[in-house]
Amino acid sequence: MNTNSRSQEGAWARHALAHAPSYLAATALFALMAMTFADVVLRSVFNSPISAATELTRLFMAITVFSSLPVISWRGEHIVVDLLDPFVRGRAAQVRDVLIDALAGIVIFWPAIRVYELAERAKQYGDTTEYLQIPQFYIAYFIAFSTFVTALILLLRAVIRAVAPDYLATIKNA
Amino acid sequence: ADTTLVISSWAPPTHGMNAKMWPKLTKMIEEATEGRVTAEIKYKLAPPPAQFDLIQDGAADLTWIFHGYNPGRFVATQLIELPGYQGSAEAASVAYWRAYEKYLKSANEHRGVKLVALHTHGPGQLHSSTKVTELDQIKGMKLRLGGGVSGAVGDALGATGIRVPAPKVYETLASNAADGVMMPMEGKKGFKLTEVAQHSYVMPGGFYRGSFALIMNQEKFESLSKADQDALMTVFGEPASRMAGQVWDEIDAIGVEATESTADNSLNTASEADRKAYDAIAAPIIEAAIKAATDKGVDAKAAVEFIASDMAAN
């Protein structure tokens, strides 16, 4: 049996790991808000806007979206049509959800791989951002990685749905 | 026609490139291949920076790219954007292609696709809501600038750069988030600048020029019959570049006319003294671009001289 403190430590580590992408997204989002505010104030009052504001906006958005993509996939928060929910229940719903999650997971591997290849290409051509000259491939690597994790998560969900369907209901409250 | 090439275009259908340039190129292709090859335009398949990849992987057959949208990738192409060249977009585009054949090719910046043409837009000028008649007045202005050389020009003139994509220019100016914008005269009509940037300050030869390429998917080109490939090669290169430059001159003229025919608009040409002053301001920008291109293995100094003399001869 675990000691109490060890299990708490474990819980904290699990929390940190599970929420790391959310914290990253939240930081980027807050930075986007703060930078836009600072940019407008600096421009309006001091006539000196942040030159790199546009490309930083793009960067913060990419981080926000692609940090969150695996999270919403894990939590089942994609936008879906739940029109038939009252009619498809129990076993039928379970089979449907396993198949759909598995299919979704499998098809996302292809764009994940291609995004990686496009990142390699951007690296080879020397693509950078305009002002800060941040290499484009870093951003594309990140997007490829996130897409790849999303694919894995959807497959994992399919497996969990198949063997322990009740577990998924607990995720949202975690 | 046996083959219909798909053109991917990112500007609105009313833009001169879509309304005039592509139809002309299509006609040239049809005539050269005796109707066996034609083309049609699809709009907004992807944003501008994605177009090169789209063509490289065959998601469309033809497109036009603005080199400034892929910073880092295109360095040698900046040599045509430099201030100081005198002449029309047609003259610049022809010189551009010739310089490419002679000098720029070695940088191999368009690898992975078939290069169809190289061209520039008309001379880039300053359009603003307050009247500018002297170079000094630009200092401290908030200007929307494009990438590449135009950004460096704005900095050198002491303007504060505001970066927004071209379709957002009207709103940016209408809300006074920027005092002005640097664009070719075409923008007075194409981006409705007659309403929000009434006054144009014109530097003969332009503050800069924008650089574009028309590109084609390599495999698509090779999949055509030998006869069709040969026919296309009579269109591609200098003829297509010249035609695209002509179109920019044409739509620039429309912009000038719109400015002259709108009551509260004005056209102000830089004085002789300001032209000299600008040459001095531009010198370090030219030097930096030459150095960057030289580092990429291009005989940049010779290329710049070649472009200037070729344009002067035209």
Add this chain to the structure above:
Amino acid sequence: MLAASLGFAAVLVLVMLRMPIAIAMGLVGIIGYAMETSMRAAISMGSRLIIDTSQDYGLSVVPLFILMGLFVNKGGLSRELYQVSYVFLGHLRGGLAMATIVACGGFSAICGSSLATAATMSKVAMPQMRKFGYSDGLSTASIAAGGTLGILIPPSVILVIYGLLTETSIGKLFIAGVIPGFIGILFYLAAVRYTVFRDPKSGPAGERSSWRDRMAALRDVWAVLGLFVLVIGGLYGLLDFWPLHLTFSPTEAAGMGAAGAFLIALSRKTLNFKAIREVLFETARTTASLFAVLIGAWIFSNFVNFAGLPQALVELVTGWGVSPMVVLLMILAIYIILGCVFESLSMLLLTVPVFFPLVTSLGFDPIWFGIVVVVVTEISLITPPVGLNVFVLKGVVRDVSTATIFAGVTPFWIVDILRLALLVFVPWLVLVLPNSM
């Protein structure tokens, strides 16, 4: 035309099987595109859109407006808005429901989403209406319907996306929504009056407030007003005077609104670290789910575009030789039917790339069409069987049946149809403001 129709059918089947809309549209789009080109081309196209859409500068408005709405909510501004409407209207029969409508309208002016408007106001207005013995049908319906104003009265996330899809001015779209939004408020007030006229017990009068209370409530809404003036005033260049010269692009207006709402909530000590984290997490997740759908929809619409559906549709319709107005009414009927089933954003993303070229080729104004589409989309939020605003209410007020809410909402969507007809036949109401810009 056939390929595209099959594609639409495939997407419908997949989403009915509960596949995420983003993935269904992306998958069908890539397969369809591959049939026109090659698999390599199609996957590259999709992958580039994955890379580029998340970095689209214009789309940064979306997370920022969502963030603003959530901070506004944390700052308690919705309560103050309701209070001020209540002190002026509460003593009338149905007055609390009318106060709810007006407060929803006010909240819409600082929130870009209908769902957020409905969710927020339900927490504020529902307990009050219960306290005064309002029927569940009227109280839930007035919130569900009032909430739909969120995407018509600026700011509006849906109008931003319409603007980006069609390359129309976001500033003009926003200002075009103002008069239709006011008409919406008036019509909903009429729907409340009608409901209490039919059944006086459904909405008894509340207490009459003293003028002292009224003045006090007015003083409390300064923050809401200030935020509205900042965002909308800055967007339309009305704050461009010494010493600030505050003028914003849409992205900046959204950023200033979010930062302003954040600072207001902070100054009211309603924000601790946990609350800030909650708001940021929720905004990030909502943003990601919206962007996923945007990417999927763009991929799908590329396929539809490649398959030549928009042109085929234009040719087909011109071949019929019917008047443009008949075509438009048919399109609106399709929207109302789709709206029964589809979520608002997905519906917009699926249909606009197909209908927009047709509608503009028939000579209709793009700004006007945007507003009309948004009004139809609003209707979809409260019509059975899938009315998202109704479900939001159901989530907050668990002991009321969906059937009761849908029944209560009926007079509201009937006036919505009337408003739609008014805007269709009198386009001036939509266009007078943007055209005077």
